[in-house]
Amino acid sequence: MSRFPIGHVLGFLFSLLLTFAAAGIALKTSLSFKTIMWIIGGLAVVQAGLQLTMFMHVNEGEDRHSQWINILYGVFLAVIIVAGSIWVMSFGGTHSH
Amino acid sequence: MSAKAYGTSSLPLEYQSEQSRMNILGFWIFLGAEIVLFATLFGVYGVLYERYAGGPTHQDIIMIREVMIQTMLLLTSSFTCGVAIHEMRRGSLKGLLTWLVITLLLGAGFLYMEINEFMHYVHEGATMQTSAFLSSFFVLLGTHGLHVTFGILWAIMVIIQLLQRGLTPVTARKTFIIGLYWHFLDVVWIFIFTFVYLKGMVS
Numbered sequence: 001m002s003r004f005p006i007g008h009v010l011g012f013l014f015s016l017l018l019t020f021a022a023a024g025i026a027l028k029t030s031l032s033f034k035t036i037m038w039i040i041g042g043l044a045v046v047q048a049g050l051q052l053t054m055f056m057h058v059n060e061g062e063d064r065h066s067q068w069i070n071i072l073y074g075v076f077l078a079v080i081i082v083a084g085s086i087w088v089m090s091f092g093g094t095h096s097h
Numbered sequence: 098m099s100a101k102a103y104g105t106s107s108l109p110l111e112y113q114s115e116q117s118r119m120n121i122l123g124f125w126i127f128l129g130a131e132i133v134l135f136a137t138l139f140g141v142y143g144v145l146y147e148r149y150a151g152g153p154t155h156q157d158i159i160m161i162r163e164v165m166i167q168t169m170l171l172l173t174s175s176f177t178c179g180v181a182i183h184e185m186r187r188g189s190l191k192g193l194l195t196w197l198v199i200t201l202l203l204g205a206g207f208l209y210m211e212i213n214e215f216m217h218y219v220h221e222g223a224t225m226q227t228s229a230f231l232s233s234f235f236v237l238l239g240t241h242g243l244h245v246t247f248g249i250l251w252a253i254m255v256i257i258q259l260l261q262r263g264l265t266p267v268t269a270r271k272t273f274i275i276g277l278y279w280h281f282l283d284v285v286w287i288f289i290f291t292f293v294y295l296k297g298m299v300s
Contacts, residue, residue, distance in 0.1 A: 005179065008176060008180055008183060012173075015172055015176075019172060026295035026296075026298060037296060041291060048287055051175065051280050051283060051287075056276075058125075061112055061118065071129060074128070078136035082140045
C-alpha cells in the first residue's frame with residue numbers, strides 16, 4: 001500500500017470544492033430559490049456519494065452489494081419521509097402559525 | 098487478480114475473521130437506520146422551518162461565518178479519519194494514533210463552536226420554546242451534536258484499547274467501525290449545512 005493516501009486527498013479536495021461551490025451559489029448569486037435549492041441539494045448528494053466511496057470504502061469487502069442495497073434503501077426511505085412529510089403537510093396551509 | 102482470487106491473508110486486518118466481516122456489515126445496517134432517524138428529523142424541520150411564531154427568523158440568528166468554520170472542521174476531521182484508516186492498513190500504529198488524535202481535536206473544535214453557537218442563540222432569545230422552527234432546528238442540530246459527542250467518547254475508548262493491545266484483527270475492526278461512524282456524521286452535516294443553514298440564508 002502506498003505511503004501517500006492519494007484517494008483520500010482527492011476526496012477531500014473535491015469535498016472542499018463542492019462545499020464552497022454550494023456556499024457561493026447560495027450566498028452570492030441571485031438565482032431563484034427553487035433553482036438554488038436544486039443545485040445545492042444536488043451538490044450535497046454528490047458529496048455524500050464521494051464520502052461513501054472515497055472515505056468509507058463502501059465498495060470493498062465481500063458484502064459490498066449488501067452494503068450498497070442497505071444504504072440505497074435507507075436513502076429511499078429518507079426521500080419518502082422528508083418529501084412525503086413536506087408534501088402532505090402543504091395542504092390547506094392558508095393560515096400561518 | 099479477480100476479487101474472488103484473494104486469500105484471507107491478503108485482506109486488511111479488519112476483514113480477516115468472519116466475525117469482523119459480520120460486525121462491519123452489521124454496522125452498515127445500523128447506519129441505514131441512522132439515515133432514517135435523521136430523515137424523520139429533517140422531515141419535521143422541512144415542515145416547520147417557516148413557523149417563526151413571531152420569533153426570530155433564519156436571517157436574524159444564523160452566523161454563516163461560524164457555520165462555515167464548523168463545516169471546515171468537520172470536513173477536515175472526516176479526511177484525517179480516512180488518513181488514520183489508511184495508516185492502519187499500512188500497519189503503522191503510530192500513524193493511526195496520530196491521525197486519530199488530530200481527528201478528535203478537530204471534532205472537539207467543532208463541538209466547542211456548536212455549543213457556543215447554541216448559547217449565542219439562547220442569549221438572543223432564540224430557544225427551543227420560542228417557535229416550531231426553533232424546536233425542530235435545535236432537535237435536528239442537537240441530535241447531530243450528541244452523535245459527535247458520543248463519537249468522541251467512543252473513539253477515546255478505542256484509542257485506549259489500541260494503546261493496550263496494539264493492532265490486532267479485533268482492534269483494527271473496532272477502529273474501522275468508529276471510522277465509518279465518524280464519516281457518517283460528516284455526511285449528515287453536509288445535509289444540515291445545505292438544507293438548514295444555506296437554505297435559511299437563501300429564503
